[in-house]
Amino acid sequence: MxxxxxxxxxxxxxxxxxxxxxxxxxxxxxxxxxxxxxxxxxxxxxxxxxxxxxxxxxxxxxxxxxxxxxxxxxxxxxxxxxxxxxxxxxxxxxxIRPAVRRAMAVTRNGKIGVISTAATHQSRAYLDSFVAAPPSVHVASQACPRFVELVEAGVTSGPEVIEVARDYLAPLQERDVDTLILGCTHYPLLTQALQYVLGEQVQLVSSAAxxxxxxxxxxxxxxxxxxxxxxxxxxxxxxxxxxxxxxxxxxxxxxxxxxxxxxxxxxxxxxxxxx
Amino acid sequence: MxxxxxxxxxxxxxxxxxxxxxxxxxxxxxxxxxxxxxxxxxxxxxxxxxxxxxxxxxxxxxxxxxxxxxxxxxxxxxxxxxxxxxxxxxxxxxxIRPAVRRAMAVTRNGKIGVISTAATHQSRAYLDSFVAAPPSVHVASQACPRFVELVEAGVTSGPEVIEVARDYLAPLQERDVDTLILGCTHYPLLTQALQYVLGEQVQLVSSAAxxxxxxxxxxxxxxxxxxxxxxxxxxxxxxxxxxxxxxxxxxxxxxxxxxxxxxxxxxxxxxxxxx
Missing domain, CATH: 3.40.50.1860 (Rossmann fold)
Structure with a gap:
């Protein structure tokens, strides 16, 4: 066995x-x-x-x-x-649940972002999984429709992916998230690009890891x-x-x-x- | 170029x-x-x-x-x-310095552990790099002499590595560290074994990543x-x-x-x- x-x-x-x-x-x-x-x-x-x-x-x-x-x-x-x-x-x-648990374990200010495909964003699957979080925790979900295409094209560094990432991540940065769930299994290949844009104060939670x-x-x-x-x-x-x-x-x-x-x-x- | x-x-x-x-x-x-x-x-x-x-x-x-x-x-x-x-x-x-910066960025309670070979432990290289940390930050260093040998033998899961890890990590757990620097580039291959022993409340900082x-x-x-x-x-x-x-x-x-x-x-x- x-x-x-x-x-x-x-x-x-x-x-x-x-x-x-x-x-x-x-x-x-x-x-x-x-x-x-x-x-x-x-x-x-x-x-x-x-x-x-x-x-x-x-x-x-x-x-x-x-x-x-x-x-x-x-x-x-x-x-x-x-x-x-x-x-x-x-x-x-x-x-989904391992990433949610990890995010709850690591956030310092209770402001957690989730990035995903448009479909996962619309499904509210992550938001639903945070249902038991205390009221001090705020979760913001952001659809990043172009990331899968970029990863599949091998574009994980350079000006194009950085610019796209800046656009997608800006609303989450405005909300001061300190933890970001990579809510799509393509996204671990963007780890360094995302960390570059967000700076090292933000913790990335890879659902793969x-x-x-x-x-x-x-x-x-x-x-x-x-x-x-x-x-x-x-x-x-x-x-x-x-x-x-x-x-x-x-x-x-x-x-x-x-x-x-x-x-x-x-x-x-x-x-x-x-x- | x-x-x-x-x-x-x-x-x-x-x-x-x-x-x-x-x-x-x-x-x-x-x-x-x-x-x-x-x-x-x-x-x-x-x-x-x-x-x-x-x-x-x-x-x-x-x-x-x-x-x-x-x-x-x-x-x-x-x-x-x-x-x-x-x-x-x-x-x-x-x-060394990227891992120290990352640990400072992610710790929540200011209690940071560093695991390394005996030589790195004795060199105090990590402790020296934390010199500018505020007094609320406490860093504990632990030598883990057997980890390199286990990794090189391919033993990264199973009872032997778990038992060895429990022994090495116990003093750090007693000090309530919430962040652990893997201060040896062999150790990322032990990520899951270490996380298993420490539980998911503890953040691992891979110097490789x-x-x-x-x-x-x-x-x-x-x-x-x-x-x-x-x-x-x-x-x-x-x-x-x-x-x-x-x-x-x-x-x-x-x-x-x-x-x-x-x-x-x-x-x-x-x-x-x-x-």
């Missing part, structure tokens, strides 16, 4: 930042990654559909015998955490860690085009992404089979 | 965690890494010798035409920053960033055995470490040439 892979699911590529954290911090663990790139992005879809697609993908990972599930997609985390915990016998970790911490805790406490001499084998699955996935995934995560295989999942299955 | 590599110097392998941050956050930049593994560790050596060895290595990187220098070694940072700034025309970034932030700022402000279409070429140099370096470096940083070449530097040169 303990040599079984950790299943990491995302609608696309962002979850690879979570996988990168797992590879760095848990070098004996195998990762089975599934990106539903044929149906990405999930954000603009109705929640019932996000739930359906997510459970189809998670089912596939569970069929492969994973020992734990990581939902590394903000839209999916908001939609299916409760369902997934009920449905699967293995532990389930997601990206917070999620990896949660996973580490769950595996340790459940006795599910692989042995120290386990030679990990990583597998990369996409519902879309394996070549396109391979190219971007290597940029996101590195050369550990070797062969990419196509996964046939749900209706993506039918659609792709018909091509 | 801007396509020139960033020179990253360490006495051994730890600086690869800084190089990893550069690869992730500045994907268009080339890295020229030099690990003085023939003469590592620097920590136990007299400061004059650390200075001599470090300047020999930094000279070699400058001869290769690097556009900036990163001193990714705590012992070397303490010993040669002032000399290096005087000696070289390119910007010089090191690991803080240094990468400093480098990002320096390159951006000096107009030294590579163009967005630059295809980076990384080079890995060691004064020691290239095969041994290759093995550990891939575990520290990943498969981006391809060919490793031997660098002949200073007396290490003579010693190796005589073999």
């Amino acid at each position: 303990t040599e079984a892979p950790i299943g990491v699911f995302d609608s696309g590529f962002g979850g690879l930042t979570v996988a990168r954290e797992v590879l760095d911090q848990l070098p004996h663990e195998s990762v089975l990654y599934l990106g539903d790139t044929a149906r990405t992005p999930y954000g603009p879809r109705p929640i019932a559909q996000v739930r359906e697609f997510s459970l189809e993908c998670l089912d596939r990972l569970v069929e492969h015998g994973v020992k734990a599930l990581v939902i590394a997609c903000n839209s999916a985390s908001a939609a299916v955490l409760a369902d997934a915990r009920e449905r699967y016998a293995v532990p389930v970790v997601e990206v 917070a999620t990896a911490a949660d996973l580490f805790r769950v595996l340790t406490d459940s006795g599910l860690l692989a042995a120290q001499d386990n030679e990990p084998v990583h597998q990369w699955l996409t519902t879309g085009d394996p070549d396109g996935f391979h190219y971007l995934a290597r940029r996101f995560l590195g050369p550990e992404v070797e062969q990419v295989h196509r996964a046939f999942v749900g209706r993506a299955d039918e659609r792709l089979a018909a091509q | 801007t396509e020139a590599p960033i020179g990253v110097f360490d006495s051994g392998f730890g600086g690869l965690t800084v190089a990893r941050e550069v690869l992730d956050q500045l994907p268009h930049e080339s890295v020229l890494y030099l690990g003085d593994t023939a003469r590592t560790p620097y920590g136990p050596r007299p400061i004059a010798q650390v200075r001599e060895f470090s300047l020999e290595c930094l000279d070699r990187l400058v001869e290769h035409g690097v556009k900036a220098l990163v001193i990714a070694c705590n012992s070397a940072s303490a010993a040669v920053l002032a000399d290096a700034r005087e000696r070289y025309a390119v910007p010089v970034v090191e690991v 803080a240094t990468a932030a400093d480098l990002f700022r320096v390159l951006t402000d000096s107009g030294l960033l590579a163009a967005q279409d630059n295809e980076p070429v990384h080079q890995w140099l060691t004064t020691g055995d290239p095969d041994g370096f290759h093995y550990l470096a891939r575990r520290f940083l990943g498969p981006e470490v391809e060919q490793v070449h031997r660098a002949f530097v200073g007396r290490a040169d003579e010693r190796l040439a005589a073999q």
